[in-house]
Amino acid sequence: MPVLDVGGTHVAAALVDANRGVLVGPVHRRELDGGAPAAEIIDTLVAAAEAVPAPQGATWGVAMPDPFDYARGVGLFAGVGKFESLHGLDLRAAISTRLPGPPGGIAFLNDADAFALGEWAHGAAAGYRRCLGLTLGTGVGTGWLVDGQIVSSGPGIPRDGRAHRLEIAGMPLEETVSSRAIRRAYRAASGGSTADVRDIAGAARDGDPVAVGVLQYAMHALGGALGRCLHDFGADVVVVGGSMAASWDLFEPWFRDGMADGGTKQPTMRLARDREHAPLLGAAHFACRVGGLS
Numbered sequence: 538m539p540v541l542d543v544g545g546t547h548v549a550a551a552l553v554d555a556n557r558g559v560l561v562g563p564v565h566r567r568e569l570d571g572g573a574p575a576a577e578i579i580d581t582l583v584a585a586a587e588a589v590p591a592p593q594g595a596t597w598g599v600a601m602p603d604p605f606d607y608a609r610g611v612g613l614f615a616g617v618g619k620f621e622s623l624h625g626l627d628l629r630a631a632i633s634t635r636l637p638g639p640p641g642g643i644a645f646l647n648d649a650d651a652f653a654l655g656e657w658a659h660g661a662a663a664g665y666r667r668c669l670g671l672t673l674g675t676g677v678g679t680g681w682l683v684d685g686q687i688v689s690s691g692p693g694i695p696r697d698g699r700a701h702r703l704e705i706a707g708m709p710l711e712e713t714v715s716s717r718a719i720r721r722a723y724r725a726a727s728g729g730s731t732a733d734v735r736d737i738a739g740a741a742r743d744g745d746p747v748a749v750g751v752l753q754y755a756m757h758a759l760g761g762a763l764g765r766c767l768h769d770f771g772a773d774v775v776v777v778g779g780s781m782a783a784s785w786d787l788f789e790p791w792f793r794d795g796m797a798d799g800g801t802k803q804p805t806m807r808l809a810r811d812r813e814h815a816p817l818l819g820a821a822h823f824a825c826r827v828g829g830l831s
Contacts, residue, residue: 545620552590599646599820609629668772673714676715738788792806
């Protein structure tokens with residue numbers, strides 16, 4: 538199945554054997570400017586897709602960040618600081634005649650849902666019934682699965698299934714737990730450092746009390762915010778991905794402490810088996826379903 542994974546700064550395109558959960562050939566990446574005009578963004582998506590030897594009539598799986606109307610294929614990006622030129626634009630119509638193949642259809646899904654589905658179908662969440670895919674990076678992404686089906690409502694699930702709608706101390710969760718928020722907090726506490734999260738994590742490992750304090754606060758707060766959700770949802774497993782997952786061995790005890798302080802049952806925690814490619818695998822799995830191939 539041909540797939541696209543669209544992020545705020547890049548797009549990746551690939552051909553996936555959805556049955557085996559493996560890439561067929563290389564991943565083709567292009568830098569993407571989320572603030573560019575719509576025509577430029579669309580041209581970049583198509584340029585990445587054109588490198589993929591897509592079978593004629595195949596359904597493309599396209600993982601997109603929210604806010605997005607995935608059923609209609611329409612952007613809802615007003616006032617969010619990214620892809621605003623795509624707000625109200627029918628992206629399915631804009632790219633369907635330009636994708637190689639030509640395509641038999643286009644199946645859009647949320648990027649965090651794609652990550653969760655990829656890890657459920659072929660990775661660390663395989664065999665679990667109730668799963669949260671948690672991505673930590675520029676924001677906090679959450680994909681909730683029950684028996685491999687994406688769910689966006691029900692006990693414990695935030696509105697639309699999105700953790701960024703939760704609050705910490707009266708503020709949006711991502712004002713405390715995101716790469717931007719962590720860098721800002723460390724800069725304020727350390728007197729002006731411009732270190733990224735990886736550097737801050739390295740400093741914490743070396744015993745820097747400021748780095749430890751900033752990261753501990755953020756991860757403890759995240760555990761507290763998600764703990765009740767996970768309990769009410771009845772999560773069997775949480776699979777962690779995103780750029781911050783590289784430091785999960787450092788973060789996990791603080792995250793668990795945050796859950797414990799809320800008195801909630803602790804699910805199994807696992808690192809993604811393939812956090813880089815899981816969204817591509819999940820998009821392919823989803824496209825197979827939509828195309829009636831699974």
